[in-house]
Amino acid sequence: MYECFCEVREKMTGLQSIILRLINSFGLNVRLFFMTLLFSLPLGLFIAFGSMSRFKPVAWLTKTIVWIIRGTPLMLQVLIIYFAPGLLNLGSPWGSGASARFTAATFAFVINYACYFSEIYRGGIQGIPVGQTEAGQVLGMTKLQIFFRVTLLQVIKRILPSMANEIITLVKDTSLARIISIKEIIMMAQEYTARGLIWPLFSTGLFFLAFVGVLTLLFNHLEKKLEYFKA
């Protein structure tokens, strides 16, 4: 009787500790997600302006970079960015250990997503009727004023659905970081799979679903908020 109780207790703590470890490792996915957004959202804007530059070499160079980044797998980019400096004897810009791997992964993700965002931005900006800009010009507004006071919100409204798509993809892409041994949630769950325990791996899906669910609600809310005007 007592033995049996003990067994149940052991199973319970085992369950708890597995869940805790999964939650902890999902923290890495979430951190990678937010760090990537933090840097790639603004960087994408610079890349978008680069690709629209009237100075042809800049536009050409930017478009080539975007083509290369969008044309190759993110997983490969993570590997190259992490290993290339060492292989090329360039020292170790990422430092060492787990935090180094995380920095390298963040770097790769930022570049990759900035390129995707830049194309969405570019489409959004070019889709705004020139009349909006010209109306601002005629009213004596500066280029920056026109961008921030007139164009930007209209661009945001236009690109919100495609940005939502891309950002939801990012949530799931974060698990690619395991390719350089970052112990994100799927890598963590696979350790249990190796020991014959399969449910932790399946349960990781719930983490992603919950996170994506929250984001979806957030984006729906934003879209609603911008419904007051038509552009």
Add this chain to the structure above:
Amino acid sequence: MPILQVENIYKEFGKLEVLKGISFSLDKGKTLAIIGSSGSGKTTLLRCLNLLERPDQGIICVNHEIIFDAEDKAVQREAQIRKNRLNFGLVFQSFNLFAQYTVLKNITLASELLAMGEKNRGKSSAVHQRIKEEAYELLAQMGLSDKADAYPHMLSGGQQQRVAIARALALKPQILCFDEPTSALDPELTGEVLRVVRELADKKTTMLIVTHEMAFARDVADHVIFMDEGLIVEEGTPAQVITSPREERTRQFLSRFSNEP
């Protein structure tokens, strides 16, 4: 005394010569109508005056001050261009109201930004109050007092165009330009726009109107210019140009409107 003098404006897009030496002047308080078939360069001329395009040659003077000279790089600096633009207002064919702002904000935005840029912003709330009051006055003048808080997409084309006129007037331009202000409108909505333009003419607003409304041009304009292929073919009073044109090309153009009332 002319408030606007335009001398020998040339403009080409690539190989296409669109303006081939346009010169005219406009007196303060007068209304000038520019007529001519599609593609003759009327829009390009208005865009040159508003410095949305830089003429390849020519001089533009407002109040005897050179605001553009193709030979003089100093007047072509971005900040200078921006300042000189304020001599003109432009009402577009397609309204171009700022989609995310209310009617009131559309009218006040540019004035507020200009006031912010000025050095002494000590009494800024008073300045903003005054800008708002003036906007309400303009709206009343346009017959749109009840639309101050509406967004552009809620308005009819005629209402949008009247807001656009109020927005242009808010900056108190020396010369107000219209580029076919009624040609994007359903026929039953042109009247309300033409009425406010007529009222502005009665108040001696200096205006330059590109239009296909011949009856309106004949009634309201003090002076008419007929353009064809980038040149001024004929100009004079409406009676001369529209009622009894001398040039064959003018007659041909006007014959297309002869079935108008």
